[in-house]
Amino acid sequence: xxxxxxxxxxxxxxMTNCLFCFADFVTVxxxxxxxxxxxxxxxxxxxxxxxxxxxxxxxxxxTSAKQMGLSVLRIWGFLDGEAxxxxxxxxxHPSVGVFGLSEGLTGMKDGFExxxxxxxxxxVLQIKLxxxxxxxxxxxxxxxxxxxxxxxxxxxxxxxxxxxxxEYKKYVNHLLNRVNIxxxxxxxxxxxxxxxxxxxxxxxxxxxxxxxxAGWVKEMSAFIKSVDRNHLVSVGDEGFFNVSSHLQSYGxxxxxxxxxxxxxxxxxxxxVQSVDFATFHLYPTQWGVPxxxxxxxxxxxxxDHIKVAKxxxxxIVLEEFGVHKSVRERAQIYKLxxxxxxxxxxxxxxxxxxxxxxxxxxxxxxxCFPDYDGFRILNDSTFExxxxxxxxxxxxxxxx
Numbered sequence: 001x002x003x004x005x006x007x008x009x010x011x012x013x014x015m016t017n018c019l020f021c022f023a024d025f026v027t028v029x030x031x032x033x034x035x036x037x038x039x040x041x042x043x044x045x046x047x048x049x050x051x052x053x054x055x056x057x058x059x060x061x062x063t064s065a066k067q068m069g070l071s072v073l074r075i076w077g078f079l080d081g082e083a084x085x086x087x088x089x090x091x092x093h094p095s096v097g098v099f100g101l102s103e104g105l106t107g108m109k110d111g112f113e114x115x116x117x118x119x120x121x122x123x124v125l126q127i128k129l130x131x132x133x134x135x136x137x138x139x140x141x142x143x144x145x146x147x148x149x150x151x152x153x154x155x156x157x158x159x160x161x162x163x164x165x166x167e168y169k170k171y172v173n174h175l176l177n178r179v180n181i182x183x184x185x186x187x188x189x190x191x192x193x194x195x196x197x198x199x200x201x202x203x204x205x206x207x208x209x210x211x212x213x214a215g216w217v218k219e220m221s222a223f224i225k226s227v228d229r230n231h232l233v234s235v236g237d238e239g240f241f242n243v244s245s246h247l248q249s250y251g252x253x254x255x256x257x258x259x260x261x262x263x264x265x266x267x268x269x270x271x272v273q274s275v276d277f278a279t280f281h282l283y284p285t286q287w288g289v290p291x292x293x294x295x296x297x298x299x300x301x302x303x304d305h306i307k308v309a310k311x312x313x314x315x316i317v318l319e320e321f322g323v324h325k326s327v328r329e330r331a332q333i334y335k336l337x338x339x340x341x342x343x344x345x346x347x348x349x350x351x352x353x354x355x356x357x358x359x360x361x362x363x364x365x366x367x368c369f370p371d372y373d374g375f376r377i378l379n380d381s382t383f384e385x386x387x388x389x390x391x392x393x394x395x396x397x398x399x400x
Contacts, residue, residue, distance in 0.1 A: 025230050026128060026194045028276050033315050033347055041347055042128075043338075043392040044072030045354035045377070046320060049362065049369060051076055051114050052090035057369075058118055060356040064379035066125045069392030072194060074319055074350050075118065077131040077175060079111050080141025081148075090114060093141070096149050096167055099174045112178060119192050120182035128194040130319070130350075132236055133172055136201045143199070156206040156263075159216040169223055172196075176228050188228035196224055197236035201281065203262040210242050210265025214272065221274035232276040234317070239280025239305055240264040247308075250300040254287040257301075266305075270312040277347070278309040282321040282337070294323060295333050299340050306344045315347040322352040322375035331383035338391050351377060351388060 024036050033040040045065060050058050050073075065073055079085055079092035085108075091101040092111030101110035115131075122129055135142035143158040150163045158164055176188040176196075187193065198220050204213040221233045241247055242260035249255040256262070270278055282301055284294045302318065309316035318341055323330045334351075341349055355369035355376045364370045368378060377384055 025191045026232060028232060028315055030313055031310055031315055031345075031347075033277070041342070041395050042071045042349075043388060043395050044070050044074065044128075044130075044348060044350040045388075046074045046350055046352045047354050048076045050118050051079065051092070051111060052088035052109065053114070054359055055117060057357045057359055058114075058121060061354065062118075062121050062125050062127060064356045065127055065354060068354075068379055068385070068389050070127070070354070070388075071392070072128045072130060072348060072350060073122065073354075074130040074132065074197075076135070076140060076200070077115060078134050078140060078142075078171075080134070080145040084141040084145070085111075088140075093171055097170065099171065112175075113181060115175075116178075116180045116182050119180055119187075119190060123183065123190075123192040127192075129192060130195045130197055130234070131175075131193055132197040132200045133175070134168065134199045136199055136203055143202075154206065156204050156212065159204055159212050165216075165219070168220070172220075172224060173227055176224070188230060191230075193231060195232035195234050195276070196228070197234050197279075198224075199236050201236065201238050203238075203240075203264060205261070205263045207263050208242075208260045210260060210263055210268045213263055214265065214268040217269055217275065218272045221272060225274050233274060234277050234279050234319075235269050235275055236279055236319070237264055237266070237269060237281075238262075238320075239266050239278075239301075241266050241304075242268070247304055250297045251293060253289045253293050253297055254284065257287055267308060267312075270309065270314060275314075277315040277317060278305070278312070279317050279319045280305045282318060285324050285327070291327055294327065295329070295336060298333065298337050302337060302341050302346070303344065306341070306346055310345075317347055318349040320350065320352045322373075324374040325371070325376075326374065331387055334384060335387055338387075342391075342395060349391075353377065354379075 026040055027034050047061055050061055079090060082094045085091045085094045090109040090111045093099060100112045101108055138144050144155055146164045146167060147157050150161060152161055178187050202213060217235055224233050240262050241258045242265035247258055249258045282298055284297045289297045306316055323333050338349060352375050355378055358369035362369050379385060
């Protein structure tokens with residue numbers, strides 16, 4: 001009788017969640033996203049700290065996103081290495097072959113349970129998620145943690161070492177086949193997840209041709225497709241070009257972003273059939289563009305990427321962009337960038353980054369997540385926040 005009651009409770013939970021879920025997954029046809037047979041365009045936000053946060057913080061972030069009309073959030077789905085897990089008091093991938101919280105650890109959160117809760121709450125609020133699977137950078141462990149585990153010699157061994165690649169596949173397979181404890185739905189069958197993203201800003205400077213990175217992207221995107229036939233897959237790269245006669249940097253500024261310097265060839269990545277849509281980032285100040293040229297550089301960067309993505313017949317997402325708060329015309333730059341992006345038929349833009357409540361070490365005097373990098377956006381009365389609310393409404397991506 002007890003077993004039957006438990007089964008009934010799980011069935012009720014699944015049915016309750018299904019009342020709020022989307023009828024379909026986000027799909028791709030030609031250069032456009034579709035949801036329930038209608039074109040899906042959106043404005044979204046990056047929220048990288050959700051997966052080690054409390055229910056209260058997660059709820060506040062998702063509620064803020066919903067109030068702003070944002071319909072897609074890009075989140076981290078990784079936390080690699082014992083030191084990183086301890087620092088965040090959240091266990092996802094502490095060591096080789098170990099996934100989640102081991103028995104006997106007290107005062108720690110299970111990172112997979114945190115992801116379960118995020119997916120569950122996003123489902124209720126009808127917000128789609130893009131989940132990133134590893135970081136190019138050392139924050140939250142990243143590729144160098146894999147290299148350290150397997151005694152590699154350099155960062156770029158991540159793309160070629162067979163043991164490293166196998167560990168990445170094991171982690172991804174574990175996540176895709178996990179059953180959410182709140183919804184009862186396997187991740188690979190969950191339509192709240194819009195896409196899996198192979199990595200955050202992958203670079204491979206040891207191979208300026210971009211071929212090594214493209215080979216890894218081909219292998220890993222095909223692997224995900226072999227496990228999960230439902231979801232879209234993207235790279236998560238910054239959109240750097242290789243030397244090309246038909247594209248040149250605006251005014252010669254940040255010319256390295258067009259030269260193959262970082263071992264990324266955006267066009268090679270778009271050639272991979274198992275990559276469903278194009279991604280690119282935009283940070284002119286961080287890339288060495290003078291403040292007076294930020295607007296113009298960004299406009300050309302947007303135009304070049306949309307033109308190339310359309311030539312490959314793939315949707316395009318400006319999935320990270322930011323202007324530092326010290327730039328006086330920040331709100332106006334954001335407006336003109338977004339106007340150009342959507343006027344040229346771009347599909348989705350995701351600003352960096354939406355913050356809400358903070359906790360523990362991550363809290364400022366107002367009780368919010370600190371503005372560590374100068375790009376923070378709150379759901380408040382600032383010009384930037386109001387612009388994003390207006391843009392989200394105009395684009396029509398809200399799923400209300």
